[in-house]
Amino acid sequence: MRAVLVVNPKATTTSERSRDVLVRALRSEVDLSVRYTRRRGHAVALAREAAAEGVDLVVTLGGDGTVNEVVNGLMTAEPPTRAGDAPMAERLPALATVPGGSTNVFARAVGLPREWPEATSMILEGLRLGRSRTVGLGRADDRYFTFCAGFGLDAAVIHRVEQARRKGRVSTPSLYLRSIMNQYFLASDRRHPAIVLERPGEPAEAELATVIIQNTAPWTYLGDREVNPNPEASFDLGLDVLALRQLRVASTTRTVTQFLSRQPNPRGRQVLRLHDTAEFTLVSSRPQAFQLDGDYLGEREKVRFTSVPAALRVIC
Known part of the structure; x- marks a missing residue:
């Protein structure tokens, strides 16, 4: 089996020594080539090249941003023809994700442990046993996402967090909570x-204040705690939506408390929820912050969302 390991050298929870350990472990099972990202967006090109070369597996070492870029590279690649009219997921290389970021939502959502050594062991076992699952993706205009998207408040919060990290701050639950409070009270x-x-x-x-889109559950984590606005979201179904009609203090606090609970079921007059949705479009009369898989992508006034079923095979 031929494989490519795409490494984000700035991954927050791994070191050069741990990367060497990972490479040796993977080379015990596959014919491995290692490629390092040099800039934002570079993993898209590396994954696209790997698929065009006809490799069987692409492994990521990084956070959710690296996974998102690799997925976009695979989904827009032109791999050598395989098995004629085989389904999309069979024509593309399989994906394996070694968690190396601060949150690693996608890796944890497919059942991998949070720490990279345990996740690597599980991936190696999956390779030996031929174990994989097929997952659906979401698409926002021409870009794919694995677990979530946001239009409005949550994307603006992510923008604040990214600005803080560029200034040297560490990504922690407390940083996110402070960013939420500042964005909500001071900038919305x-x-x-x-x-x-x-x-x-x-x-x-009409008249929605902010929109969260999920391709699976959970939406994110606060440390070890799942945050679940749409707990029925699944890789095997369409997209789930939670929108707030207003951002009043009382109703917003109630809704956030509901999806932080042990058995989340957000509801109320200010809440709109949609389950297993194949396609929809968000249009705004003023630019809104926009994010995919936890990466801020600027402001948009219109985004079309579609569900892409059975898109990729994942080793887990």
């Missing part, structure tokens, strides 16, 4: 909801 236009959600054949849902 909470009185004038501007987003409209449009679905084929359905009435539009």
